[in-house]
Amino acid sequence: MRWSGAVVNIVAWWAVLFVLNLMFISTVSELELVVAAATGLLAAVAACAVIKASGTAGSRGGPWARALLAWPGAVLADTGRLAAATVRAVRGRKFRGRFQKVELKAGTGSAWACALLSATPGAYVVDVRPGAAGFGDVLTVHVLGDSATALEGVLTGGGRS
Incomplete structure (x- = not known):
C-alpha cells in the first residue's frame, strides 16, 4: 500500500470509528x-496494519470483499441448519457434524478465511495446513450440514472437497 493510499485508508477508518464512538457517548x-x-x-x-498483513492491501473487491458480503447469508443458512439439528435432537434423533477438508483458493489468506468460517454457527476451523505450490491452504473444518454455504464457495472457488 502506498503512502497516499495508507493515509486515505487511515483517515476513512478514523472517521468511521470516531463517529461510531460518539454515537455511544451520552454526554459529549x-x-x-x-x-x-x-x-x-x-x-x-x-x-491498516491488519489489511497489510492479510495480503489484501492492493486488492479492490478481491476475495475478502466478496467473502464479507457472503458472510451474513452463511450465518443465516447455518442458523437454520442449527435450528433443524436442535429440533431433531429434541425429538430424539441423532445428528452429528463431521470434519471436512476445505481447500482455499490460491492467494486467499487463511487467517481471515478461518475467522469468517469460524464466525458462523455451522462451521469452525480446527486445523490449517499449507497447500501444495500454486494451491491454497487446506483447512480441516467441523461442519454442521452437508451442503456448502456461499461463503465457502467464495473462499474455495467451489465449496467443499
Whole structure:
C-alpha cells in the first residue's frame, strides 16, 4: 500500500470509528472527544496494519470483499441448519457434524478465511495446513450440514472437497 493510499485508508477508518464512538457517548465533553479521536486513530492504524498483513492491501473487491458480503447469508443458512439439528435432537434423533477438508483458493489468506468460517454457527476451523505450490491452504473444518454455504464457495472457488 502506498503512502497516499495508507493515509486515505487511515483517515476513512478514523472517521468511521470516531463517529461510531460518539454515537455511544451520552454526554459529549472535551475529554470524550480527545479520547474518541485518539482511540479512533490507534484503531485505524491497527486496521491498516491488519489489511497489510492479510495480503489484501492492493486488492479492490478481491476475495475478502466478496467473502464479507457472503458472510451474513452463511450465518443465516447455518442458523437454520442449527435450528433443524436442535429440533431433531429434541425429538430424539441423532445428528452429528463431521470434519471436512476445505481447500482455499490460491492467494486467499487463511487467517481471515478461518475467522469468517469460524464466525458462523455451522462451521469452525480446527486445523490449517499449507497447500501444495500454486494451491491454497487446506483447512480441516467441523461442519454442521452437508451442503456448502456461499461463503465457502467464495473462499474455495467451489465449496467443499
